[in-house]
Amino acid sequence: MANPPQGIDALARAYGPHLNYEPSGGWAQAARPADRLVKTHCSFCGMQCGIQLKVRDEKVVGFEPWEEFPFNHGMLCPKGVKRYLQGDHPDRLLTSLVRTDQGFAPIGYNAALDLAARRLREVQEKYGPDAVAVYGGASMITEKAYVLGKFARVALGTKNIDYNGRLCMVSAGTAYRLTFGIDRATNPWPDLAVADVVLIAGSNTAECAPITTQYLWQCRERGGKLIVVDPRMTPITRNADLYLPVRPGTDLALFLAMLHVIVRDGLVKQEYLDAHTIGFDAVRASVAEWTLDRAAKITGVPAAGIEKAAHWIGGTDRAMGLHARGIEHHSKGVENCLAMINLFLATGNFGREGAGCMMITGQGNGQGGREHGQKCDQLPGMRSITDPEHREYIAGVWGVPPESLPGPGLSAAEIMEAIHRGEIKALFSMCFNPLVSLPDANFTREALAKLEFFAVIDFFLSETAHHADLVFCGSMHEEDEGVVCSAEGRVQKINKAVNPPGDARSDALIICDLANRLGKGQYFAYPSTREIFDELRVASKGGIADYYGITWERIEDELGVFWPCPEIGHPGTPRLFENGRFWHADGKAHLQVSEWRESGDPPDASFPLFLTTGRVVSQYLSGTQTRRIGPLVEQHPEPRIELHPRLADRHQIATGDWIRITTRRAAVVAQATVVRTIRPDTIFIPYHWPGRRSANLLTHRTLDPRSKIPEYKVSACRIEKVPPPADLDAWRLEETGWQPGAAPDGRRGA
Amino acid sequence: MNDGYEFFVDPSRCIGCRACVAACAECDTHRGVSMIHVDYIDRPNSIATSPTVCMHCVEPACALVCPADAIKQGEDGIVRSALKPRCIACSNCVLACPFGVPTVHIGPELMMKCDMCYDRTSAGLRPMCATVCPSQALTFGPAAVVARQRQAVPTRDFRFGAQHVKTKVFMMTAASAPVLAADVEDYMQKGPDGHEDWIIDEASLG
Numbered sequence: 001m002a003n004p005p006q007g008i009d010a011l012a013r014a015y016g017p018h019l020n021y022e023p024s025g026g027w028a029q030a031a032r033p034a035d036r037l038v039k040t041h042c043s044f045c046g047m048q049c050g051i052q053l054k055v056r057d058e059k060v061v062g063f064e065p066w067e068e069f070p071f072n073h074g075m076l077c078p079k080g081v082k083r084y085l086q087g088d089h090p091d092r093l094l095t096s097l098v099r100t101d102q103g104f105a106p107i108g109y110n111a112a113l114d115l116a117a118r119r120l121r122e123v124q125e126k127y128g129p130d131a132v133a134v135y136g137g138a139s140m141i142t143e144k145a146y147v148l149g150k151f152a153r154v155a156l157g158t159k160n161i162d163y164n165g166r167l168c169m170v171s172a173g174t175a176y177r178l179t180f181g182i183d184r185a186t187n188p189w190p191d192l193a194v195a196d197v198v199l200i201a202g203s204n205t206a207e208c209a210p211i212t213t214q215y216l217w218q219c220r221e222r223g224g225k226l227i228v229v230d231p232r233m234t235p236i237t238r239n240a241d242l243y244l245p246v247r248p249g250t251d252l253a254l255f256l257a258m259l260h261v262i263v264r265d266g267l268v269k270q271e272y273l274d275a276h277t278i279g280f281d282a283v284r285a286s287v288a289e290w291t292l293d294r295a296a297k298i299t300g301v302p303a304a305g306i307e308k309a310a311h312w313i314g315g316t317d318r319a320m321g322l323h324a325r326g327i328e329h330h331s332k333g334v335e336n337c338l339a340m341i342n343l344f345l346a347t348g349n350f351g352r353e354g355a356g357c358m359m360i361t362g363q364g365n366g367q368g369g370r371e372h373g374q375k376c377d378q379l380p381g382m383r384s385i386t387d388p389e390h391r392e393y394i395a396g397v398w399g400v401p402p403e404s405l406p407g408p409g410l411s412a413a414e415i416m417e418a419i420h421r422g423e424i425k426a427l428f429s430m431c432f433n434p435l436v437s438l439p440d441a442n443f444t445r446e447a448l449a450k451l452e453f454f455a456v457i458d459f460f461l462s463e464t465a466h467h468a469d470l471v472f473c474g475s476m477h478e479e480d481e482g483v484v485c486s487a488e489g490r491v492q493k494i495n496k497a498v499n500p501p502g503d504a505r506s507d508a509l510i511i512c513d514l515a516n517r518l519g520k521g522q523y524f525a526y527p528s529t530r531e532i533f534d535e536l537r538v539a540s541k542g543g544i545a546d547y548y549g550i551t552w553e554r555i556e557d558e559l560g561v562f563w564p565c566p567e568i569g570h571p572g573t574p575r576l577f578e579n580g581r582f583w584h585a586d587g588k589a590h591l592q593v594s595e596w597r598e599s600g601d602p603p604d605a606s607f608p609l610f611l612t613t614g615r616v617v618s619q620y621l622s623g624t625q626t627r628r629i630g631p632l633v634e635q636h637p638e639p640r641i642e643l644h645p646r647l648a649d650r651h652q653i654a655t656g657d658w659i660r661i662t663t664r665r666a667a668v669v670a671q672a673t674v675v676r677t678i679r680p681d682t683i684f685i686p687y688h689w690p691g692r693r694s695a696n697l698l699t700h701r702t703l704d705p706r707s708k709i710p711e712y713k714v715s716a717c718r719i720e721k722v723p724p725p726a727d728l729d730a731w732r733l734e735e736t737g738w739q740p741g742a743a744p745d746g747r748r749g750a
Numbered sequence: 751m752n753d754g755y756e757f758f759v760d761p762s763r764c765i766g767c768r769a770c771v772a773a774c775a776e777c778d779t780h781r782g783v784s785m786i787h788v789d790y791i792d793r794p795n796s797i798a799t800s801p802t803v804c805m806h807c808v809e810p811a812c813a814l815v816c817p818a819d820a821i822k823q824g825e826d827g828i829v830r831s832a833l834k835p836r837c838i839a840c841s842n843c844v845l846a847c848p849f850g851v852p853t854v855h856i857g858p859e860l861m862m863k864c865d866m867c868y869d870r871t872s873a874g875l876r877p878m879c880a881t882v883c884p885s886q887a888l889t890f891g892p893a894a895v896v897a898r899q900r901q902a903v904p905t906r907d908f909r910f911g912a913q914h915v916k917t918k919v920f921m922m923t924a925a926s927a928p929v930l931a932a933d934v935e936d937y938m939q940k941g942p943d944g945h946e947d948w949i950i951d952e953a954s955l956g
Contacts, residue, residue: 021782022781022782027781027782030778030781031778062776063776065878065881065882067876067881072884074876074881074882075769075881075882075883075884075886076769076773076882076884077767077769077882077884078767078768078769078771078772080769080882081769081772081773081776081882082772206765206766206767206884206885207765207767210765210767210769210884210885211884213763213765213884213885214884214885214886217763217885217886218899221899221900221901231934232934233797233934234797235765235766235767235797235799236765237797238762238765238796238797238798239762239763243937244937245934245937245938296939297939299939300938300939301937301938301939302937302938302939302940303939305937617765617766617767617768618768631772631775635768644934644935645794646935655794673793674794675793675794675795675797676794676795676796676933676934676935677796677797677934678934679934679935679938680934680935
C-alpha cells in the first residue's frame with residue numbers, strides 16, 4: 001500500500017511547502033562578501049541561462065548575472081533571479097526517509113539501500129523483471145539521465161523506463177525524427193533576430209521561455225513580422241503583427257489550410273523540394289481539400305488571417321517557426337508538428353541563417369534528457385532500442401551481452417496505467433512529480449496506492465513522494481557537476497557550487513550504490529559524474545546525438561558546444577541542414593501527411609467549453625521547487641481561471657469570483673480573472689499546483705498514438721459560479737503554504 | 751566600463767515577468783524590497799504591462815517638496831533614496847512625484863527609491879534590473895547603440911499639464927505603429943449572423 005502515511009496537513013507541517021524569502025542567514029548577512037562565484041546555469045527551463053551563483057559559508061546565498069555568456073548576456077527571468085532561495089531551504093531533506101505507521105522516519109543511507117534492493121528484488125522474483133518500472137526526468141544533468149537508463153536496463157533488467165519529457169515535447173521530437181531524422185532545434189537562437197517572419201504557434205514564449213523575447217523583439221526592430229497562433233493573447237502577443245486565435249485542438253486545420261494557400265498561390269519552392277526532400281506530392285494532394293473556408297469554420301480564425309500568414313511565410317527565404325506545448329500536447333500532437341514543419345520545407349526555409357522551424361524545449365535539460373537513454377524506446381546517442389546494430393554497440397560499451405538488454409518498454413503515462421491495472425508492482429522514480437504533472441490526477445493517485453513498493457530520490461518531499469515507501473535524500477542542481485543541453489542544442493556545463501547537505505548524496509551515486517546492492521556494481525564503478533560523461537561520449541559516438549568530440553573542458557572554454565560533434569577537433573553544429581543534407585540515410589527530408597481528427601475529449605451539450613492548461617512565468621513545472629520560493633509564490637500564489645467577459649456575463653461572474661470547472665473526470669474550484677485576452681469558448685488554468693487546485697484533476701488520458709504525449713491542451717468542460725470554499729484559509733495554507741498578506745513586505749505608496 | 755551609458759525604458763517591450771522587481775529586491779541597500787513597480791495597464795482589456803522606475807528628474811519634485819531636505823541629487827544626476835537620519839516618512843515625495851515612483855516603507859519609516867544601483871554603476875556594472883530584463887524593456891547602454899537597434903524614439907521631456915519635467919532616464923516612444931485591437935473576439939471568425947463562431951452555444955443548455 002502506498003497511500004500517504006499521514007494527512008496532508010501533517011505532511012505539509014513537516015515537509016512544506018514553506019516559503020523561503022531570504023538568503024541563508026537572513027538579509028543581515030547579505031552585505032558580507034561572497035566567498036566565491038560559481039559559473040553555471042539556471043535550474044529552471046530549457047533556456048538554460050548562464051548565471052553565477054554566490055556562495056558564502058558553503059551555502060548558495062545569491063546570484064550575480066553572467067554577462068559574458070552568449071545566450072542570455074546576463075538576462076534572467078524571476079525564476080532565475082530567485083532560484084538561489086531553494087538552497088539551504090527549511091524543507092530540504094537532510095536524511096533519507098522510510099514510511100512508518102506514524103509517518104515518515106529518518107533512515108540511514110545503507111539501510112535505505114538494503115531496503116530498496118531487497119524489495120525491488122522481491123517484486124521482480126515474484127512478478128518478473130518488468131514488474132518494476134523506473135521514472136526519470138528532464139530537469140537533471142545528462143549524466144544522471146544516462147546512468148538511470150543504464151541502471152534500468154542493466155541493474156534491474158526492466159524494459160519499463162521512461163521520463164517526464166514524455167509530457168513535454170515528445171510530439172515535436174517524434175515529428176522531427178520522422179521528417180528530418182534528427183530530434184533537435186534546427187537553428188541557434190540568434191537566427192530569430194534576423195528572420196523576416198517568425199510564426200509562433202502554441203507557445204507562451206514570454207512566460208515559459210522569457211529570454212527568447214529579446215530575440216523576437218530584435219527581429220521586429222529590424223522590420224521582421226511576428227505571427228502568433230494561440231487561443232489566448234499571451235504577453236508576446238502585445239507586439240504581434242498578426243494574431244490568429246485558434247480554437248483549442250484545431251491547429252492542424254490552420255497549418256493544412258496555410259499549406260493549401262502556399263500551393264494554390266504558387267509559393268512552393270519546387271527546386272528545393274526536388275533536391276532535398278521526398279514525399280511532397282502526397283502532402284500536396286492531402287491539402288487540396290483544406291480550403292480557407294473549411295479551416296476558418298474549424299479553427300474559428302478568419303480566412304483572411306490564415307491566408308496572410310501563408311503569404312508572409314511563402315514570400316520570404318527567411319521564415320522561422322517556433323512551437324511549444326500548445327501544439328504538442330494533443331492526441332494529434334505529432335500531426336500538428338509535422339504540418340507546421342511542412343510549411344517551412346515547402347517554402348525552402350531551412351539550412352540558412354534566419355530560416356528554420358524549431359520546438360522550444362521546456363524543461364531544464366529537456367533536450368539532453370531525451371538523448372541518452374532514459375526514453376522507453378531509446379538507447380544513448382538517440383539510438384533505437386529495437387535496432388540490432390544499435391543494441392550491439394551499446395551492449396559493447398556497457399560490457400553486457402546484447403540479448404540481455406530489454407526491448408522497448410511502456411511510456412510514462414502508460415506505466416501509470418499499467419500500475420493501475422496491477423501489472424507493474426514497484427516504481428523507482430527521480431526528478432518526476434506525476435501526481436501533479438500526469439493527466440487525470442485522481443487516476444494517478446489510485447494507481448500510486450496500488451504499488452507494492454515505491455521508492456523515490458528527492459531533495460524536497462514532492463506530492464508524489466508522499467506516497468513513497470522509501471525516499472532517498474538526493475542532490476539539487478547546484479550540488480552536482482555535469483552537462484545539460486539547452487533548447488538551442490548547445491551542450492553546457494553545470495558546475496557544482498556546494499556539497500549535498502546532511503546525509504544527502506549525489507543522485508548518480510545513489511543509483512550506482514543501488515546497482516551495487518543489486519549485484520551489478522561492476523557496471524557502475526564511476527568515481528564521479530566525469531567518468532559517466534566520458535562513457536556517455538563513447539556510447540553516443542556514431543549515434544544521432546553524437547557527443548564524442550565534446551569534453552567538459554571544451555564546453556567551459558567555448559561556452560558550450562552544439563551537438564552533433566563527432567570528433568575532438570569538430571567545431572560543433574549550431575545550425576542543421578546547412579548543406580541541404582538531412583539526417584535520414586538518403587540525406588533527404590521526408591515530408592509526412594497529417595490526417596485531420598478530432599480531439600480525444602470533444603465538447604457536447606453537457607461540456608460545451610474548451611479547457612486549456614499552461615504555465616505562469618514565476619512557476620516551474622509541477623512547482624516542487626518554485627512553490628517553496630516566497631517571492632515567486634507571491635507573484636502567482638494560486639491558479640486563476642481566465643475567461644472572456646462574454647462567457648463570464650452569462651454566468652454573472654466577475655474577476656475574483658469563485659468558479660467550479662467540471663470535466664468528465666473531476667471538478668476544480670478557483671478564482672476568476674475576466675479578460676478579453678482569451679477566446680469566449682475557452683477557459684485557461686495553469687497547472688503548477690497539487691491537491692484540490694490541480695489542473696490535472698481535470699485533464700484526460702488520451703495519448704498521441706505515436707509520441708504518447710497526453711492531450712493537456714484541450715478538454716471539454718463546463719463552468720458555474722460557486723461560493724468561496726468554506727475552509728479557504730486552511731487549504732490555502734496546507735497546499736500552497738501561502739497566506740494572503742503574510743509576505744515580509746510592508747509599505748505604503750501612491 | 752559604462753561611461754556614456756544611459757538608461758532607457760520601453761514599456762512596449764515589457765512582458766510583465768517581474769524579473770526586474772525580483773532582481774531589484776536583491777540589492778544590499780534595500781534587501782528584499784523592490785524599488786520597481788510593474789503594472790498591468792488595463793488587465794481586463796489587455797495583456798499590456800509597464801515597468802515604472804525612477805526617471806531621475808533634472809529638477810526632482812521629490813527633493814523640492816521634502817521638508818527634511820532628505821533627498822539629494824548627485825553630480826551624476828542620480829536622485830538618491832532619502833537619507834535615513836533625515837527622512838520623517840511624511841510621504842510628501844510620494845504625493846509629489848509625477849511618475850509615482852517613491853514609496854514609504856512602514857517598517858523602517860523611510861522613503862526609498864531607485865538610485866540606479868549606485869553600487870554597481872560606480873563599479874562599471876549595469877543596474878541590476880536592466881541587466882536581467884529578458885525583453886530589454888529596461889536597457890542600460892550607449893545612446894548610439896540604442897538608436898541603431900531600436901525603431902522607437904527616446905525622449906526625456908515630459909509635460910504634465912503646465913508642468914514640464916526633464917529627466918535623466920529616457921522613455922522610448924512609438925515612432926508610428928498601428929494599434930492592435932485588444933479583444934480576442936476581434937480576431938475570430940464570425941458566423942453568418944455576425945456573431946462570433948462558438949462551436950456550441952452554451953445558452954442552449956437552458
